[in-house]
Amino acid sequence: MSGVEPKRVSEALRDAARMFEQTSDSARLDAELIMAYQLGVSRSQMLLTRMDAACPEGFLDNCKRRMAQEPVAYILGEQEFFGLPFKVGPGVLIPRSDSEVLVETALDLVGEIGSVLDLGTGSGALLLAFLANRPGWSGVGVDQSSEALQYASQNAERLGQANCSKWLRFDWRKSDLAELAASFDLILCNPPYVETDAALARDVKDYEPASALFAGADGLDDYRILIPRIRELMRDGAVAIFEIGATQADAVGTLAKEHGFSPEIRKDLANRPRAVVLR
Numbered sequence: 001m002s003g004v005e006p007k008r009v010s011e012a013l014r015d016a017a018r019m020f021e022q023t024s025d026s027a028r029l030d031a032e033l034i035m036a037y038q039l040g041v042s043r044s045q046m047l048l049t050r051m052d053a054a055c056p057e058g059f060l061d062n063c064k065r066r067m068a069q070e071p072v073a074y075i076l077g078e079q080e081f082f083g084l085p086f087k088v089g090p091g092v093l094i095p096r097s098d099s100e101v102l103v104e105t106a107l108d109l110v111g112e113i114g115s116v117l118d119l120g121t122g123s124g125a126l127l128l129a130f131l132a133n134r135p136g137w138s139g140v141g142v143d144q145s146s147e148a149l150q151y152a153s154q155n156a157e158r159l160g161q162a163n164c165s166k167w168l169r170f171d172w173r174k175s176d177l178a179e180l181a182a183s184f185d186l187i188l189c190n191p192p193y194v195e196t197d198a199a200l201a202r203d204v205k206d207y208e209p210a211s212a213l214f215a216g217a218d219g220l221d222d223y224r225i226l227i228p229r230i231r232e233l234m235r236d237g238a239v240a241i242f243e244i245g246a247t248q249a250d251a252v253g254t255l256a257k258e259h260g261f262s263p264e265i266r267k268d269l270a271n272r273p274r275a276v277v278l279r
């Protein structure tokens, strides 16, 4: 073959971004992340040094996946959370920056030594981000999905936290919390909290695990199971921090008060209520 030059990175990025605009509100960023991944360099390295390089093979195939609204994090196999890289893929919820407020709140409220439980750990994001910043702590992450737990334990290895974390299959919808047979100084929990009939983006609804998202008609099913029993897992002086949907502060706060807590609400970066602290 002769004559046909492959596209350059700059052109391929422009074309891909234009294509993604139909389905994504972060079209240019999506294209850049996929291209940098394909080139095996960071996004900033790519922008500084690779714009005139030949577009790598495989870029188009991954663009097709994105056009079918597969999340970028699944295409890359990785998502950054709290400044750390987490391996993700089908079967595990992609960590959201909204959830970082749980880690910040925990770091704010607890001391230098202790033991933490992450209920519904998924990729291990909350637990591992916390442990990475509190070397004196150890923790347990539980999830009903063995697929999720595989990601979590790989993430623990990768982030150098394998020695202070344990992973356990456990489903609070089927088993009594008392079966965990331990108590903790900190409990982190990002339960499913989306209403069953909520209009979610296709990227989420068609790709991410429904079991990590949906929690009944009002999205509160899991709080109704966990909050009444959570004290059994808390040592004296312990803190429990639950993620909530942006409109759920009142409902979850009321439930917590009914069970003897004085709930405190923390907001995410977009200033929406995102975490309920129970003490």
Ligand code: GLN
Pocket: 096, 098, 190, 191, 192, 193, 194, 204, 212, 213, 214, 243
């Ligand atoms: N924040 C997620 C979303 O809106 C929901 C996560 C959850 O239910 N815990 O997609």
